[in-house]
Amino acid sequence: MLATRACQIRWLGDHEFDKSGAVPVNLTLTPRSSLWTLRISILALAIAMSGAISSVGEHRPTTVVVVATSALAVMIGAAMVSVVVPSALALTVVRIVLPGAVPAAAITLALDGGPWSVAALGVTVLTAAVALGAETGEAMVQGSAYGDERRLPLKVPAALLLPIVISWLVWCALTLTAVVLLSASQWITGTIAFALAVLLTLAVFGRLHRFSRRWLVIVPAGVVVHDDVVLGETLMVQSPNVRMCRLALADTGAADLTGPSAGHALEVTVNEMVTGVLAPARAQPKGKAMHMQSFLLAPTRPGRALRALADAKLPVG
Numbered sequence: 001m002l003a004t005r006a007c008q009i010r011w012l013g014d015h016e017f018d019k020s021g022a023v024p025v026n027l028t029l030t031p032r033s034s035l036w037t038l039r040i041s042i043l044a045l046a047i048a049m050s051g052a053i054s055s056v057g058e059h060r061p062t063t064v065v066v067v068a069t070s071a072l073a074v075m076i077g078a079a080m081v082s083v084v085v086p087s088a089l090a091l092t093v094v095r096i097v098l099p100g101a102v103p104a105a106a107i108t109l110a111l112d113g114g115p116w117s118v119a120a121l122g123v124t125v126l127t128a129a130v131a132l133g134a135e136t137g138e139a140m141v142q143g144s145a146y147g148d149e150r151r152l153p154l155k156v157p158a159a160l161l162l163p164i165v166i167s168w169l170v171w172c173a174l175t176l177t178a179v180v181l182l183s184a185s186q187w188i189t190g191t192i193a194f195a196l197a198v199l200l201t202l203a204v205f206g207r208l209h210r211f212s213r214r215w216l217v218i219v220p221a222g223v224v225v226h227d228d229v230v231l232g233e234t235l236m237v238q239s240p241n242v243r244m245c246r247l248a249l250a251d252t253g254a255a256d257l258t259g260p261s262a263g264h265a266l267e268v269t270v271n272e273m274v275t276g277v278l279a280p281a282r283a284q285p286k287g288k289a290m291h292m293q294s295f296l297l298a299p300t301r302p303g304r305a306l307r308a309l310a311d312a313k314l315p316v317g
Contacts, residue, residue, distance in 0.1 A: 031139035038094070038136055039083045041127040045101060046076045048123045051116035052108040067183040075101065086143030092209040094140070099128040100172045107176070134300035141215060150218040150312070152305045154227060155298040156211050157259025164208065171197070171204045216266075216299055218312045223268070225276075225297060230259055232277040232287035235295075243269045245309045246317040247302060254294035261298035266305055269294040 029037060049072050057065035075097050082090035101124040109117040130136055137153045145151050175197040181190030210229055217224040222242065225235040248254060248267035258265055270293060278288040299305035310316040
C-alpha cells in the first residue's frame with residue numbers, strides 16, 4: 001500500500017517543511033519557470049548540436065552533415081512548436097523527442113570528442129531532464145485546459161514504467177540507426193530503417209500519449225479524475241461531497257486508483273459514496289465498478305495538488 005509519514009513531513013505548494021514547521025526550502029522550479037527553462041534549453045541544444053555535427057562532418061562526406069542536420073531540424077522544430085503552444089499532445093512530443101538527443105550527442109562525442117560534442121552532451125542531458133520533470137508536465141497539460149480548470153498530472157503506474165522505457169529505447173535505437181545508415185549513404189537499408197521508424201513512431205506515440213492525459217482536475221463544481229489507464233470512466237466528485245483531502249497514511253483502507261504508483265499518495269474522502277469504474281482488463285473485460293468512501297490518487301507533485309485543492313476552497317488536512 002502506498003503510504004506517507006505525514007507526521008514527519010508536511011508538504012505545501014512548492015515547498016517542503018521540516019517537522020517543526022520551520023523555514024520552507026524551495027525544492028523545485030515552478031511550472032512556468034520550468035517551461036521557460038525548457039524553451040531556453042532547446043535553443044541551446046540546437047546551437048550545441050549544430051556545432052557538434054559540423055565538427056564531426058569536417059573530415060567526412062557532405063552526406064553526413066546534410067542528413068544529420070536535417071534530422072536535427074525536424075527534432076528542434078517539433079520541440080519548439082510544442083513548447084510555444086503547450087498542451088498534453090505537445091508534452092508527449094517533447095518527452096519522446098528530446099531524450100533522443102542524448103544518445104545522438106553521445107554518438108557525436110564518440111566520433112569527434114571535441115568541445116562542441118562535449119557541450120552538446122551536457123545540454124541534451126539537461127534538456128531531457130527538464131522535459132521529463134513534473135513541473136514541465138504540469139505547465140504543458142495546463143496549456144490545453146478548458147476554461148476555469150486546474151489540471152494536475154498523475155504519476156505513471158510503477159508496473160508500466162519498464163514497458164514504457166523499453167518501447168522508447170527500441171524506437172530511439174531504430175530512429176538513430178536510420179539516420180546513421182542514411183548518413184553513410186546506405187540508401188536501401190537506411191530507407192527501410194526509416195520507414196520502420198516512422199511506423200514505430202505512430203505506434204509508440206499513441207501508446208505513450210495516454211500517460212500525458214492522466215490528470216486530477218479541479219473545477220468550480222468539484223474534482224474530476226481523468227485517467228483512461230486506470231479508470232474505465234471519468235470519476236467526478238462534487239465539492240459538497242468532498243469531506244477531506246490529505247496525504248495518505250500507511251494504514252489507509254482507501255481504494256487505490258494510483259495504478260499503483262510509487263511515492264506519496266493523496267487520499268480523498270467523500271461524505272456520500274461515489275462509484276468508480278476500473279479500466280477493462282483480461283479478467284474483467286467490462287471493467288470493475290467500486291463503491292468508494294475514499295480513494296487514493298498519485299499527483300506528480302502531491303504538495304502542489306493539496307495547495308491547489310485548498311485554493312479551490314476544498315477541505316484539506
